[in-house]
Amino acid sequence: MMKSLSHIDSEAIDRMEKTFRANFINSLPGFKSLNLVGTISREGKTNLAIFSQVFHLGANPALMGMIIRPDSVPRHTLTNILKTGQITLNHVLEQFVAQAHQTSARYDEEVSEFEATGLSPLFSDSFKAPYVAESVVRIGLTLRDTITIPINGTLLVVGEVVEVFVPVECLSVDGYVDIQHAGSLTVSGTDAYHRAEKLIRLSYAKPDIPLSEIPFL
């Protein structure tokens, strides 16, 4: 616990070289969600992009948010979402982490990242956007809103959860999905991938009542 800490102020951040700064700032929020985002163009061309900026927005209605920089690599993702209104999220497993990372390369519009990386598109009965067959936690979202964040021009895309696939043995009796057991990975910074290891589930906290441990599955 007695670690020596570096203090980095605004001026030091301003002086950072571009890539150094991106690595540094991306590390600060903590561990991030890791999803392959599947979309399809109106012409039927599939697209796949890795995202670490997907987050919970609300349970009722069931909403997720994702941040997209309009000028960044996943621009075809954004175009497809706006045209078709469909998004799939697919958790990344260790077996295909390098292929997932490779989807961040700037492929031409006519190239599907599925073909380029060897990942397999999978279509559900109700969804045109492709899922990733190799993934075992898959979520279908319908576009509900887009909100521009004025300060840096990024876009918050809001999607409603309309279908979910999870391994049968990962769904707990209380609704919790054991995504560690499913093999889902997490990411830190821009390029560092991690496995998760179970530590503890804790009961709903109330003032002056001791916490108790909730067993995992």
Added chain:
Amino acid sequence: MMKSLSHIDSEAIDRMEKTFRANFINSLPGFKSLNLVGTISREGKTNLAIFSQVFHLGANPALMGMIIRPDSVPRHTLTNILKTGQITLNHVLEQFVAQAHQTSARYDEEVSEFEATGLSPLFSDSFKAPYVAESVVRIGLTLRDTITIPINGTLLVVGEVVEVFVPVECLSVDGYVDIQHAGSLTVSGTDAYHRAEKLIRLSYAKPDIPLSEIPFL
């Protein structure tokens, strides 16, 4: 890989009991960042709340976003942010995970979660909002914007990174902060805490060029 998957559709989600649904939907984005958010009232009362909805918004300017439900437990956090414009983020370590979780209890406004949980406030030279002394990755944010998300009335709070404390030995030469080495935890669902384990860092992806591994520290 040949796991049997449950298919859960919109109707099944609609029928879920409230807590089951919260556990389920909160599990879907994947692993989440885990921060204690420190604020102070205009009267000087400290406040501390655990958050899993903090995310990277951009590196230049260095921005973070956080989602707050105005009617939820961290309402004092929101009031303080709006009045003072200051936020601290403090990564959670295994040593104080139960105390961190306990900050989610609905304490009265006059109770500081620091006193209630035994965590220690720490003030930097330049910041009025309290850091958590037990944490080793600490970030000071200045409020830059608040954006209401119409569909569910949640608020996106946008903060600019103005100071950072990280363990000296966790800062890589390329700017990456090794938050696993720092002991930062991650959370899934609403109450499941996890350690991270290193898997791999991968080089910047380009079409038709093989990826290489980047060593951790």
